[in-house]
Amino acid sequence: MKSxxxxxxxxxxxxLDDHRPLIRSLERRGLIRGGLSLGSLVMLTxxxxxxxxxxxxxxxxxxxxxxxxxxxxxxPNKLAPTYPASMILRPPKFNAYYDVxxxxxxxxxxxxxxxxxxIADKRAWTLSQLQALPQTSMVIKHICVxxxxxxxxxxxxxxxxFLEHVxxxxxxxxVAFKTADDYPSSxxxxxxxxxxxxLALQYGGETLADPFGFPVRLRMSTKLGYKNPKWxxxxxxxxxxxxxxxxxxxxxxxxxx
Amino acid sequence: xxxxxxxxxxxxxxxLACCMLTATIGDAGAQSxxxxxxxxxxxxxxxxxxxxxxxxxxRVGDLLGRDVLxxxxxxxxxxxxxxxxxxxxxxxxxxxxxxxxxxxxSRPIAVPADAMVVLGADTEIVAFTPxxxxxxxxxxxxxxxxxxxxxxxKMGLAKPSH
Amino acid sequence: MDQVKDKPIAAPPPIATPGRRLHPLPIRVMHxxxxxxxxxxxxxGWGIYDDDVIIRGFHFSSFWRLxxxxxxxxxxxxxxxxxxxxxxxxxxxxxxxxxxxxxxxLPIRFKDLVNTIVETLHFKIAxxxxxxxxxxxxxxxxxxxxxxxxxxxxxLAIWKPVQFSGLVSLLGGxxxxxxxxxLGMAIIVGFLIVHVALALLVPRxxxxxxSGGPRLARxxxxxxxxxxxxHTI
Numbered sequence: 001m002k003s004x005x006x007x008x009x010x011x012x013x014x015x016l017d018d019h020r021p022l023i024r025s026l027e028r029r030g031l032i033r034g035g036l037s038l039g040s041l042v043m044l045t046x047x048x049x050x051x052x053x054x055x056x057x058x059x060x061x062x063x064x065x066x067x068x069x070x071x072x073x074x075x076p077n078k079l080a081p082t083y084p085a086s087m088i089l090r091p092p093k094f095n096a097y098y099d100v101x102x103x104x105x106x107x108x109x110x111x112x113x114x115x116x117x118x119i120a121d122k123r124a125w126t127l128s129q130l131q132a133l134p135q136t137s138m139v140i141k142h143i144c145v146x147x148x149x150x151x152x153x154x155x156x157x158x159x160x161x162f163l164e165h166v167x168x169x170x171x172x173x174x175v176a177f178k179t180a181d182d183y184p185s186s187x188x189x190x191x192x193x194x195x196x197x198x199l200a201l202q203y204g205g206e207t208l209a210d211p212f213g214f215p216v217r218l219r220m221s222t223k224l225g226y227k228n229p230k231w232x233x234x235x236x237x238x239x240x241x242x243x244x245x246x247x248x249x250x251x252x253x254x255x256x257x
Numbered sequence: 258x259x260x261x262x263x264x265x266x267x268x269x270x271x272x273l274a275c276c277m278l279t280a281t282i283g284d285a286g287a288q289s290x291x292x293x294x295x296x297x298x299x300x301x302x303x304x305x306x307x308x309x310x311x312x313x314x315x316r317v318g319d320l321l322g323r324d325v326l327x328x329x330x331x332x333x334x335x336x337x338x339x340x341x342x343x344x345x346x347x348x349x350x351x352x353x354x355x356x357x358x359x360x361x362x363s364r365p366i367a368v369p370a371d372a373m374v375v376l377g378a379d380t381e382i383v384a385f386t387p388x389x390x391x392x393x394x395x396x397x398x399x400x401x402x403x404x405x406x407x408x409x410x411k412m413g414l415a416k417p418s419h
Numbered sequence: 420m421d422q423v424k425d426k427p428i429a430a431p432p433p434i435a436t437p438g439r440r441l442h443p444l445p446i447r448v449m450h451x452x453x454x455x456x457x458x459x460x461x462x463x464g465w466g467i468y469d470d471d472v473i474i475r476g477f478h479f480s481s482f483w484r485l486x487x488x489x490x491x492x493x494x495x496x497x498x499x500x501x502x503x504x505x506x507x508x509x510x511x512x513x514x515x516x517x518x519x520x521x522x523x524x525l526p527i528r529f530k531d532l533v534n535t536i537v538e539t540l541h542f543k544i545a546x547x548x549x550x551x552x553x554x555x556x557x558x559x560x561x562x563x564x565x566x567x568x569x570x571x572x573x574x575l576a577i578w579k580p581v582q583f584s585g586l587v588s589l590l591g592g593x594x595x596x597x598x599x600x601x602l603g604m605a606i607i608v609g610f611l612i613v614h615v616a617l618a619l620l621v622p623r624x625x626x627x628x629x630s631g632g633p634r635l636a637r638x639x640x641x642x643x644x645x646x647x648x649x650h651t652i
Contacts, residue, residue, distance in 0.1 A: 062497060062498035063494055066497050073582050074582065075582060078581065078584075080581040081584055081588075090316070091313035092377070093378075094311075094376070094415070096416060098416070099416045100310050141593065144471070145489070146417060146419060147473075147597060149593055150378060210311055211414055221581065246490070249490055250490035250491055251490045251493070252494075256579070256581075256582070257579060330469060330472070331472055332475045332478075333476040417471065419471055419489075
């Protein structure tokens with residue numbers, strides 16, 4: 001069966017390389033079918049006849065309002081329900097803005113966790129150093145913005161403990177993440193300090209597999225799936241809004257459960 | 258009190274319009290495959306295509322009864338997993354109760370595990386279209402051995418279809 | 420005088436006194452805000468649904484979805500919810516405080532319900548007195564009001580399954596709350612189809628919701644005197 005990703009007339013390869021992130025996001029939207037639809041055409045040109053600027057701005061204003069409301073609704077002491085380990089789904093469900101073939105495994109030997117921003121001790125961490133920290137486990141429900149959910153089990157370092165360990169400024173507003181798959185993400189400090197926010201190293205009692213974020217992923221119980229970056233390579237504590245991959249495409253930022 | 262009877266054709270007309278509305282709202286036929294669950298590239302073997310999908314261990318017993326979905330936005334149910342067998346060459350085949358209407362009129366077909374992917378608690382057939390699956394012979398257990406529930410097999414992953 | 424003995428006694432026509440209109444201005448305003456908001460919530464909801472279908476094999480084609488993809492369907496949905504809740508709350512408060520609910524939607528007698536259904540099946544739809552709702556009308560309006568409230572409740576559960584985890588448990592879990600939210604939508608859409616169809620079949624009702632409609636009789640407890648009257652929706 002001919003792949004819809006191979007159009008009849010193939011553009012010059014350099015054009016594709018330049019626009020790889022955009023093309024990936026279009027592919028993710030399933031827009032490149034046999035022929036380009038009006039929607040994808042106008043998206044390529046940067047304007048959308050079905051979504052005038054004023055309407056878009058109004059909708060995004062509501063989204064920011066909702067971020068504020070969600071921050072008010074967030075109870076830092078409320079734990080998400082937990083489940084018995086027997087209910088852990090093995091393997092967990094994979095998702096990314098690309099399909100699994102494009103996962104780029106991380107080399108554990110050369111991988112370092114870089115730190116920057118409002119952090120006193122900015123030395124990078126190796127995987128063994130992280131593994132030596134006290135670990136905690138939780139079995140919680142992962143909920144995707146798409147609507148599906150599953151029960152998963154993660155083990156790792158409580159993020160609050162890690163932030164305290166490296167002398168992060170806990171009064172700062174944001175914690176930002178960079179990843180090996182160009183998937184920036186950021187969260188509010190209140191959620192970063194929640195007891196069920198982990199720097200996860202294991203799933204279901206075993207080392208994280210490559211498709212699920214090896215060596216380290218962020219795992220929270222109080223945010224939608226897309227806020228939990230995999231293959232974390234850098235953490236920054238900052239007061240400047242860092243945004244994120246999906247937020248740039250219109251998804252909400254707070255995304256709290 | 259004057260009561261004007263409604264035209265006899267109007268009420269059935271409304272009902273017919275409702276049915277047509279429901280039919281036009283969904284168009285399960287007219288979809289392309291989504292970026293998740295694309296078929297193997299031309300000429301690539303099923304085994305090689307699975308190898309590209311970071312195959313993960315999955316317990317055979319966990320697969321039984323699972324939905325087998327079509328990799329499209331409407332996530333049509335192609336069938337359910339009845340059991341897992343090994344053929345004479347040692348290849349793992351997944352026996353799917355395929356087709357029919359809400360379980361009635363389905364027949365078992367053997368789909369190579371390498372033609373399928375796991376997504377969470379579901380599975381998808383990525384290497385064959387529903388039309389191709391319809392051509393599969395009805396499964397016959399002769400020459401196959403049952404794979405026990407606690408056996409761990411490896412299956413490729415895919416991102417969700419939507 | 421044989422005529423009088425043979426024919427049923429006709430209802431007196433609504434008294435043309437300078438009284439309240441069937442649909443006061445606040446009702447009309449809230450109705451049309453709700454109509455627009457409901458359409459936004461339903462069609463953006465269909466866009467969100469498509470991101471992970473609840474009924475496998477069924478999805479909404481792009482023509483019916485508000486928001487060209489999931490992110491924007493979500494944004495429409497989470498913007499519309501404010502209008503739905505604020506307007507809906509205003510409507511509920513108005514309905515109780517002014518006595519409109521008590522007056523127009525109650526009581527519902529089972530006998531009247533059966534009679535009206537039988538009459539509808541015989542295609543006998545009375546059109547004369549818009550100011551009195553028949554039993555089926557009252558029941559369906561009450562159902563759709565409860566369905567709207569249910570959508571807000573199930574919507575909150577889906578939106579905040581950790582912060583409102585107690586509510587989610589009550590509803591039977593996250594996926595069950597999703598299904599209930601979908602069913603509530605189906606009830607509202609079913610109501611909408613019937614409601615709009617009949618309003619178009621009896622255009623005076625549509626005009627009434629724009630202009631206010633006939634003035635109510637001075638003694639507006641007319642539903643007690645004539646239980647089976649009024650038009651179907």
